[in-house]
Amino acid sequence: MRVPFVLDAARLDRVRGVVLGTAVGDALGAGYEFGSAPLGPEGPEMIGGGLGGFAPGEWTDDTTMAWAVLDVAATGADLRDEAALDAVTARFVAWAASGPPDIGIQTRAVLGAVPAGAPTAAAAVASARAVHERTGRSGGNGSLMRTAPVALAHLDDPGAAALAARRVSLLTHHDPQAGDACVLWTLAIRHAVLTGEQVVRIGLDALAADARAFWAARLDEAEQGPPARFRPNGWVVTALQAAWSAIHATTSPAEALAAAIAIGDDTDTVAAIAGGLLGAVHGAEALPSSWRALVHGHPGLTGEDLADLAVRAVAG
Numbered sequence: 536m537r538v539p540f541v542l543d544a545a546r547l548d549r550v551r552g553v554v555l556g557t558a559v560g561d562a563l564g565a566g567y568e569f570g571s572a573p574l575g576p577e578g579p580e581m582i583g584g585g586l587g588g589f590a591p592g593e594w595t596d597d598t599t600m601a602w603a604v605l606d607v608a609a610t611g612a613d614l615r616d617e618a619a620l621d622a623v624t625a626r627f628v629a630w631a632a633s634g635p636p637d638i639g640i641q642t643r644a645v646l647g648a649v650p651a652g653a654p655t656a657a658a659a660v661a662s663a664r665a666v667h668e669r670t671g672r673s674g675g676n677g678s679l680m681r682t683a684p685v686a687l688a689h690l691d692d693p694g695a696a697a698l699a700a701r702r703v704s705l706l707t708h709h710d711p712q713a714g715d716a717c718v719l720w721t722l723a724i725r726h727a728v729l730t731g732e733q734v735v736r737i738g739l740d741a742l743a744a745d746a747r748a749f750w751a752a753r754l755d756e757a758e759q760g761p762p763a764r765f766r767p768n769g770w771v772v773t774a775l776q777a778a779w780s781a782i783h784a785t786t787s788p789a790e791a792l793a794a795a796i797a798i799g800d801d802t803d804t805v806a807a808i809a810g811g812l813l814g815a816v817h818g819a820e821a822l823p824s825s826w827r828a829l830v831h832g833h834p835g836l837t838g839e840d841l842a843d844l845a846v847r848a849v850a851g
């Protein structure tokens with residue numbers, strides 16, 4: 536069902552906030568990934584370093600993969616379409632082949648098996664299924680971390696947003712729980728951009744009955760907290776719980792990102808996931824300006840560049 540909306544100034548700020556929040560969370564968490572630096576009492580800062588030797592303010596694989604989705608959405612593409620998914624896959628494969636320092640194990644295995652000469656979505660989906668069948672699991676947090684831009688491409692249609700979220704997830708993650716997490720988070724971001732409301736359960740009805748019950752219980756756990764309970768968080772379920780627990784336990788984007796990073800383990804990814812929803816709820820202007828100004832990363836973009844792409848993704 537299509538829902539027309541007007542892109543007023545408040546919504547425009549929240550559209551920009553989705554991608555800036557993702558990038559800020561990612562770059563802020565990068566330096567603390569898997570305990571690579573101690574987190575002082577003053578909270579996280581954009582120190583760079585981490586597992587990929589990043590510059591201060593540089594985003595990591597999370598935002599780069601989100602950019603791949605965003606860049607295609609900014610062409611006006613419908614992310615449910617095979618041609619759009621081919622274009623996303625081509626960007627994923629080109630990035631993976633460039634030898635990034637921080638690509639996830641599962642994502643590297645999936646994308647590395649896609650023919651470089653024909654990087655189609657069908658090949659990626661088949662490769663993701665093969666990895667799942669070989670390893671018995673594929674529920675890492677690597678598709679959830681990049682789902683935020685999907686909401687921007689489908690603000691006018693929650694059903695389309697849900698289907699697109701699942702299809703983009705399937706490019707690298709065969710596990711239905713990864714897809715469920717992407718549907719839930721994408722619909723929460725979509726709702727937040729349109730209304731400014733933080734309603735994480737808005738997408739539960741888009742899931743199958745058994746998945747709906749599973750996720751409702753997991754969200755309850757996240758709200759009971761404390762956030763530190765959700766560590767390790769490489770599994771998509773724990774990563775979503777960590778992000779939501781940090782947001783639920785705090786009242787501002789900066790506090791929530793600090794809480795997300797204080798959980799530890801996969802700090803950049805949990806903070807990137809949290810940042811997408813925080814930016815959608817509070818808007819770009821509510822993110823500390825020093826952090827917004829510093830973010831940059833592959834492929835040679837700034838946070839402002841991402842925000843411009845976000846507006847184009849909405850405008851279609």
Ligand SMILES: [Mg+2]
Nearest residue numbers: 595596597803
């Ligand atoms: Mg990362």
